[in-house]
Amino acid sequence: MVSLDVLGPGGPYRSKRQETIDGPSGDPVATLSLAPALYVTRAMKALHRAPELPVDARVAAFERAATAFATQPIAGLTPREYQHTVSSAAGIPITVVRNATDEIARTLEHIQHSVHHARPAAAVGSWRDPLTRTGRAVWTRRGEVFAVLAAGNHPAVHQGWLDALALGYRVAVRPSRREPFTPYRLVTALREAGFGDDRIVLLPSDHHAADEMLRLADLGMVYGGADVVRKYADDPRVLPQGPGRSKILLTAESDWEPVIDTMVASISGGGGAGCVNATGVLVEGDPAPVAAALAERLAALPSLPATDERAVLPVQPIGPARRWDRHLRQRAAGTKAWLGGDTIVDDLGDGSAVLRPAVHQLDSPFAGQLGAELPFPCVWVAPWDRAAGVRPLRDTLVLTAVTTDEDLIEDLVAEPTIANVYIGDHPTPWMAPGLPHDGYLAEFLMRTKTIVR
Structure with a gap:
């Protein structure tokens, strides 16, 4: 103790x-x-x-x-x-x-x-x-x-x-x-x-x-x-x-298959519970192949006690784990479950359970579930088109945009409610010393005043 x-x-x-x-x-x-x-x-x-x-x-x-x-x-x-x-x-x-x-x-x-x-x-x-x-x-x-x-x-x-x-x-x-x-x-x-x-x-x-x-x-x-x-x-x-509500955007002119590792790392890295973990993937075109590929990769992650050197998923008491499972089912009503539709709870037999990943497909980039952020790897995959524009991407801490469209990139960078834009093959949890997370904290803590003497 x-x-x-x-x-x-x-x-x-x-x-x-x-x-x-x-x-x-x-x-x-x-x-x-x-x-x-x-x-x-x-x-x-x-x-x-x-x-x-x-x-x-x-x-x-x-x-x-x-x-x-x-x-x-x-x-x-x-x-x-x-x-x-x-x-x-x-x-x-x-x-x-x-x-x-x-x-x-x-x-x-x-x-x-x-x-x-x-x-x-x-x-x-x-x-x-x-x-x-x-x-x-x-x-x-x-x-x-x-x-x-x-x-x-x-x-x-x-x-x-x-x-x-x-x-x-x-x-x-x-x-x-x-x-x-x-x-x-x-x-x-x-x-x-x-x-x-x-x-x-x-x-x-x-x-x-x-x-x-x-x-x-x-x-x-x-x-x-x-x-x-x-x-x-x-x-x-x-x-x-x-909440971070971090996201990934895949546009039609870019091949998403080479960045599947980046998407998996964005969703599940660090246990999937951080504000920088991706909880939404928006796809220009058919989102089903992307959802299927993510589900296949995330399903392979092992269920292990948190102290195991191979552990990658969060562990909670069985009671709270089951409550999160019920909460997810309620939030996911009307969506297509590619992973986690039966349960996200994997009982370890000692009173604890692993919270396993979930992948759900949405019908619209404006579906309410796209803003849901849960304390385990949970991603909502939705269709996106140019008519939808920046609106579904607002209120995002980190947006990884896999695109070569410079006009779109311009709009994403200009959007005030998107805090960070990573262009290309960069996972959403990426950070480096000296760079802002959600702006510099010093922007809130400090001010400038003119001094002359």
Whole structure:
């Protein structure tokens, strides 16, 4: 059993209210302390009082944290033990956790590169820059304290808030109760690397305390479904991170068969539960051959416990797995099932089940199912034509467009609700340090102001 304390401004705190985290088979894996609302209030006030860490000290701290996170024992767990714990508790395939460890370490190592790319080219980073003597744009924070209500579907989501710390914000993270291990390890590594206890805190809590945490922050970022996006849509202080609804577009002049591996990786990579995983494939022409090919390839993926080195699919307790199965059947009513029509639940016999892939064919690019995003590899294949245009592709985090039509590409890039466009044979989960995910976070955290002295 792993014990995860609250990581407050005064150091670790073990509260009287604790929650047991069970693995998919029902075996207890860890206990998680929950911070009471009053503790959260005091912690947020301490963040506001904490001084900004100088830039050079931040850079050095990130470099030390990168090495520690990936290679050294932290909070009593080696990297291998941490990875096994995440896989055992959250049902995330062990290879996915291992890859995420490397991704997070790489982000820590290159964080200054990332925030530098986000800064306007004509702006400088400090009013002390000599260029301000004749007048210059200076990049400045919109606040001092940043709060994150994090997701637990994939360890790598915790790359998403690191820019705030790099830009001098003091940061409070409320972890998911499903997977608090990655933020616990990351926050501990950053504190030990030089940020200290009063500049970054981990505040596991109930919803009431989480609301208090967000209220007391200058700015915040919240992960969740469409309901979360609606809740915070009109709050300029909060950046909601909702469903990705990533897609693939195959146009008639391009051969789709050479990119079948890319499509399978887009749908199932990382366990298929990420916002960058493709959940829609739109085909100019007959979608049936594409659906059939995807179903054949995805059906070959093995059903294994998450800690097995060959595992590639997510594992959940049998009860929630069956609820997802029922939910899928309801959503898929009226569609043609190429895979997963009977069930997506593969019982492992120990109280847990693998969530297997599903492939369904739609009759229209405007079918409501095209926006459905589920926590396992699930793809909706639909017909598309030039008359439909960009409309079915809106509200997409990543769009892989397998096309040579430059006019169409122009329209896709210009569409405000498509965050990223990958042209050609590139999987939707592809990312690289220094490039924006859903825009640069710094676009939300920072502003420019003119300084002359």
